Amino acid sequence: MNIVEEAKKIITDNKDILVKWAHLGLYILIAVVICWILLKLERKIVKKWFNRFDGINARYTEKVIRFIIIFIAAMWVIMSSEITRDFGASLFQGTAVLAAIAGFAAKPVLSDMFCGFMLSSTKPFNLGDRIELDDGTAGVVKDITIRHVVLQGIDTLKIIIPNSEINSKRITNLSHQTTTRSIHFRFQVGLNTNVSLAKEVIQTAISESPMTVPRTGEEYSPVYFLNYTNDGLQMGTTVYYEPLYPTEVVRDDVNCRVNRALNAAKIEIPYPYTTVIMNPEPLTGENPS
Numbered sequence: 001m002n003i004v005e006e007a008k009k010i011i012t013d014n015k016d017i018l019v020k021w022a023h024l025g026l027y028i029l030i031a032v033v034i035c036w037i038l039l040k041l042e043r044k045i046v047k048k049w050f051n052r053f054d055g056i057n058a059r060y061t062e063k064v065i066r067f068i069i070i071f072i073a074a075m076w077v078i079m080s081s082e083i084t085r086d087f088g089a090s091l092f093q094g095t096a097v098l099a100a101i102a103g104f105a106a107k108p109v110l111s112d113m114f115c116g117f118m119l120s121s122t123k124p125f126n127l128g129d130r131i132e133l134d135d136g137t138a139g140v141v142k143d144i145t146i147r148h149v150v151l152q153g154i155d156t157l158k159i160i161i162p163n164s165e166i167n168s169k170r171i172t173n174l175s176h177q178t179t180t181r182s183i184h185f186r187f188q189v190g191l192n193t194n195v196s197l198a199k200e201v202i203q204t205a206i207s208e209s210p211m212t213v214p215r216t217g218e219e220y221s222p223v224y225f226l227n228y229t230n231d232g233l234q235m236g237t238t239v240y241y242e243p244l245y246p247t248e249v250v251r252d253d254v255n256c257r258v259n260r261a262l263n264a265a266k267i268e269i270p271y272p273y274t275t276v277i278m279n280p281e282p283l284t285g286e287n288p289s
Contacts (some may be wrong), residue, residue: 024081031073038069055127056144060120063145064113108164112147115167120144124171130181130247134170137161138247154248174247180213181243183251186236187258188229190268198235198267199223205261206237209253211245232270 042065078084125131125141131151132138139151139159149166151159175181185206189198202223206212215221215238223237241250262269 020082024077024083027077027080031077035069035073039066042066042069056123056125056141057120059127060116060144060146064117067146108162109147112163115163116144116146119149119163119167125173125176128243129176130174130243132172132174133161133166134172140243140247154246175243179243180240181247182238182240183247183254184236184238185251185254185258186226186234187262188232188234188270189262190232190270191228193233193267195225195233195235197265198233198262199225201261201265201267202235202237202258205257206239206254209250209257211241211250211253213240213242215240231272232268 043062119125127141127143130138130140137151137159139153139157141149142152142158143150144163146163148160148162151161153159174183187202199222203220207214207220212220221238221240223235226234226236228234239250239254241247259269
């Protein structure tokens with residue numbers, strides 16, 4: 001028996017199975033084509049519908065609709081093909097134990113989806129906003145999915161946070177409903193520093209940075225004498241800058257400029273230190289060495 005005849009025999013003996021696999025492939029192809037068409041239409045519709053709304057609403061709605069389309073297409077393929085139909089039926093007719101396990105496993109997913117809906121509805125931030133969380137995590141909001149918020153950190157760093165986690169944290173939005181972003185700076189100067197001079201030096205250094213912009217009109221934010229510390233006086237101000245500059249770059253530039261300006265003005269920059277007093281005489285009762 002040659003190879004051709006052997007192949008024909010194999011095909012004849014397994015005709016029913018091959019037909020079922022061919023049907024499965026056809027269903028998959030149909031599902032892929034329909035999904036591709038629906039996703040293209042969905043993107044245009046969402047973009048047009050949310051054109052006057054904030055980007056975070058459109059982005060989250062788009063991700064939810066895409067998930068629903070792909071899920072329905074996958075279930076249609078599973079339930080249409082004889083090969084996968086039994087498997088699909090078992091997904092819906094499992095025992096109570098399997099249902100409980102599936103429910104427990106899906107709990108974090110459902111929580112993230114619900115929190116994602118809450119974030120897109122209440123809009124504590126929008127795409128492009130720079131936010132800081134109470135645990136110190138900071139970055140620019142680049143994307144929101146049905147499960148995560150994606151923050152852009154320094155350089156190529158991407159920070160991916162579950163929606164349920166970010167929804168439970170305190171969020172500081174540094175660019176909420178504004179065209180600029182802001183950073184709050186605090187600087188330490190010596191206890192004997194002339195406060196008025198320190199304020200002038202700090203504000204001048206900040207205004208000379210090409211990355212900073214005035215708060216309103218031609219005025220930069222004032223520098224405040226916040227409080228006394230163990231080491232000196234604490235000065236503070238808010239610096240505004242355009243979104244095109246990374247926050248870490250602005251922070252570095254401002255800190256370097258203020259440091260140089262304070263040193264040039266001979267204003268002391270304090271640092272923690274400890275004074276140790278040595279007693280040259282032995283204590284009473286001690287045997288001198």
